[in-house]
Amino acid sequence: MAYGIGIAKGLLTTVKHLVREPTTFEFPExxxxxxxxxxxxxxxxxxxxxxxxxxxxxxxxGCILVQTQPREDGSYLVERYEIDFRLCMYCxxxxxxxxxxxxQVGGSYTNVVRDPNDLYHDKPTLTSLANEYLDAHDWIYxxxxxxxxxxxxxxxxxQHH
Amino acid sequence: xxxxxxxxxxxxxxxxxxxxxxxxxxxxxxxxxxxxQVDSVLTWARRSSLWPAMFGLACCAIEMxxxxxxxxxxxxxGAEVFRASPRQADLMIVAGTVTWKMAPAVxxxxxxxxxxxxxxxxxxxxxxxxxxxxxxxxxxxxxxxVPVDVYVPGCPPRPESLLSGLxxxxxxxxxxxxxxxxxxxxxxGDFSTMLPEGxxxxxxxxxxxxPYLSVSGEPRDTETGALPHDTNYLTMHGGSAPGxxx
Numbered sequence: 001m002a003y004g005i006g007i008a009k010g011l012l013t014t015v016k017h018l019v020r021e022p023t024t025f026e027f028p029e030x031x032x033x034x035x036x037x038x039x040x041x042x043x044x045x046x047x048x049x050x051x052x053x054x055x056x057x058x059x060x061x062g063c064i065l066v067q068t069q070p071r072e073d074g075s076y077l078v079e080r081y082e083i084d085f086r087l088c089m090y091c092x093x094x095x096x097x098x099x100x101x102x103x104q105v106g107g108s109y110t111n112v113v114r115d116p117n118d119l120y121h122d123k124p125t126l127t128s129l130a131n132e133y134l135d136a137h138d139w140i141y142x143x144x145x146x147x148x149x150x151x152x153x154x155x156x157x158x159q160h161h
Numbered sequence: 162x163x164x165x166x167x168x169x170x171x172x173x174x175x176x177x178x179x180x181x182x183x184x185x186x187x188x189x190x191x192x193x194x195x196x197x198q199v200d201s202v203l204t205w206a207r208r209s210s211l212w213p214a215m216f217g218l219a220c221c222a223i224e225m226x227x228x229x230x231x232x233x234x235x236x237x238x239g240a241e242v243f244r245a246s247p248r249q250a251d252l253m254i255v256a257g258t259v260t261w262k263m264a265p266a267v268x269x270x271x272x273x274x275x276x277x278x279x280x281x282x283x284x285x286x287x288x289x290x291x292x293x294x295x296x297x298x299x300x301x302x303x304x305x306x307v308p309v310d311v312y313v314p315g316c317p318p319r320p321e322s323l324l325s326g327l328x329x330x331x332x333x334x335x336x337x338x339x340x341x342x343x344x345x346x347x348x349x350g351d352f353s354t355m356l357p358e359g360x361x362x363x364x365x366x367x368x369x370x371x372p373y374l375s376v377s378g379e380p381r382d383t384e385t386g387a388l389p390h391d392t393n394y395l396t397m398h399g400g401s402a403p404g405x406x407x
Contacts, residue, residue, distance in 0.1 A: 024234045027324045032232075040319065061292050086289040089316035109321035112329045114345075116288050116302070116312045 034106060039090045041107025043133050043142060044081065044126045048102035051076035058097035063087040081126060085111070085119040106142030107133065196340070203339045207251070207277065208331040214250035214270060215243035219257025221284040221317040228320040238327055247273040252330075253307065254323075258286040258293060259300040261362050268369045271307040279334070280345075281326050282309045285316045292316075301355070306366070308345040 025032045034040060051068035067080035092105050107129070113119055121129070134140075139147045217225055228235045235241050244250040247270045259267055271280070282303050285291030293299035303309060310333055313326035337343060350370030356363035368376045375381070 023231050024237075025232060026237065027233060027321050028328065031321065038319075039316075041314075061294075085285075085314050087285060087291060087294060088314070089285055089292045091316075109319055110325045112311055112313050112322065112326040114311060114329070114333065116282075116304070116309075119288070119312070119314050 031109075038105070039092050040105050040109070041085075041090070041111060042083065042088070042092075042095065042103055042105060043107050043130050044083070044103045045130050045141065045147075046078065046081070046102075046123070046127050047148075048100050049078055049081065050100055050102070051078040052099070054097045054099060055094035055103050058093045060091065060093065061087045061089055064094060078123070081123045083121050083126065085121060086116050101141070101143055101145075104142040200339045204335055207339075208334040210239040210242075211252040211279070211327070211330070212242045212244050212250050213240060213252040213254050214247045214274065215245050216270065217256045218259060218263060218267075219284075219286060221256035221286070224315075224317040224320055225254055225256045225283065225323060228323045233320040233324060235324065235327070238324070238331070240327055247271075248275060250274055251278055253278065253280045254283055255280065255287045255303045255307070255309075256283045256317075258291070259303045259306070260298050261300060261356070262298075264300050264306050265362065265365045265369060267303065268306045268366060272369060277339075279311075279330055280307050280309045281311045281313060281323075281330060283313045283315075283323060283326070284318055285314060288312050288314060304346070305348050305352070305355070308343075308347045310345050 051066060053066040053068070056062075056064040056066050061084075063084040063086075065080060065082040065084075066078065068076040069079050071077050090105075094103050095101070095105050098104075111119070133142075134147050139149050141147055217223075227233065229241055229243065240252065247253075251274070253271055253274065255267065271278070280303075282288050286293065286299070287303040290296070290299050290301040294301055300306065311326045311330045313322050315322045318326075348370075350367060352363045352366055356366075364376045368374060373381055
């Protein structure tokens with residue numbers, strides 16, 4: 001009498017899995033939403049940066065280089081801002097340390113290279129990557145604040161003056 | 162070949178005959194329509210079934226395992242068959258910190274894989290040493306030991322990054338073709354700037370680079386490739402296996 005109940009239960013599980021949503025995210029076409037505290041790539045926004053070097057002091061690897069020049073009004077011109085993503089361990093301590101949230105986590109996953117030296121990003125590269133990020137995300141920073149849609153100078157100079 | 166390409170356009174000499182240069186079969190073959198069609202089919206077959214060697218060195222291996230799981234499903238790219246033997250693998254995913262103690266094993270696994278073979282360096286540690294780059298115990302980049310095709314940054318890289326690396330490698334294979342030249346730099350096997358003279362790991366590593374001398378510097382047998390102190394099956398029977406090909 002009880003014969004077949006177990007088989008029917010097993011088949012029921014199979015049918016349930018047949019009709020439910022697939023678990024696979026087909027990556028290049030569909031991206032999984034990034035958790036808010038995930039440690040992903042860093043994005044640096046030149047228009048938010050004041051050149052205080054807090055990120056470079058917080059970096060355990062020492063992979064951030066900041067070189068500044070004082071302006072006449074007392075603010076700093078960020079001459080060089082370079083991140084060595086070969087060394088970077090994506091701990092996000094720089095993003096936590098930055099008082100102006102100029103460096104934030106939330107970049108793309110497709111930064112794979114054939115030459116490891118391509119992972120050393122200087123200021124123009126970082127600026128263009130940040131612009132790509134803002135273009136792709138409706139001009140909203142990773143921390144949820146809206147960005148002012150503005151033309152970034154090719155050299156990355158702040159435009160607030 | 163290099164000399165022929167650098168001849169100024171106005172002083173073109175007639176191309177050397179096959180007797181002068183020796184027949185360059187490969188460059189002739191690359192021009193032929195039939196061969197290029199076969200090449201594209203072979204490349205498609207190769208890049209659609211990359212079998213990785215199953216080993217992981219550190220925390221990146223966890224993400225590599227996650228890539229094989231149903232959520233990301235590396236099987237969609239034909240690379241889900243993680244082989245336990247390097248003889249059956251095409252792809253080496255160096256996932257994690259390569260310590261000096263592990264470096265000879267990594268090099269040996271690479272040498273044991275059959276050609277054609279590709280290498281993905283996964284994570285900052287294997288790219289350049291990562292946070293341990295200035296330490297005493299870590300190899301500053303796995304490209305000192307094996308030639309690397311694709312570098313995947315991250316610490317550890319998320320599965321999406323590894324999938325991006327796999328897709329870039331498939332593009333590289335498509336671009337290079339079967340007959341094309343491999344553009345990845347080969348390691349030179351010079352560890353004099355990293356390890357002291359007489360270091361046992363340095364001797365072991367240098368024995369794994371051409372001309373593949375033994376650790377004590379003795380040459381290998383030219384026919385069998387065996388070291389003098391090896392007592393394997395072939396050398397025990399005078400260089401030929403009974404019952405096998407002479």
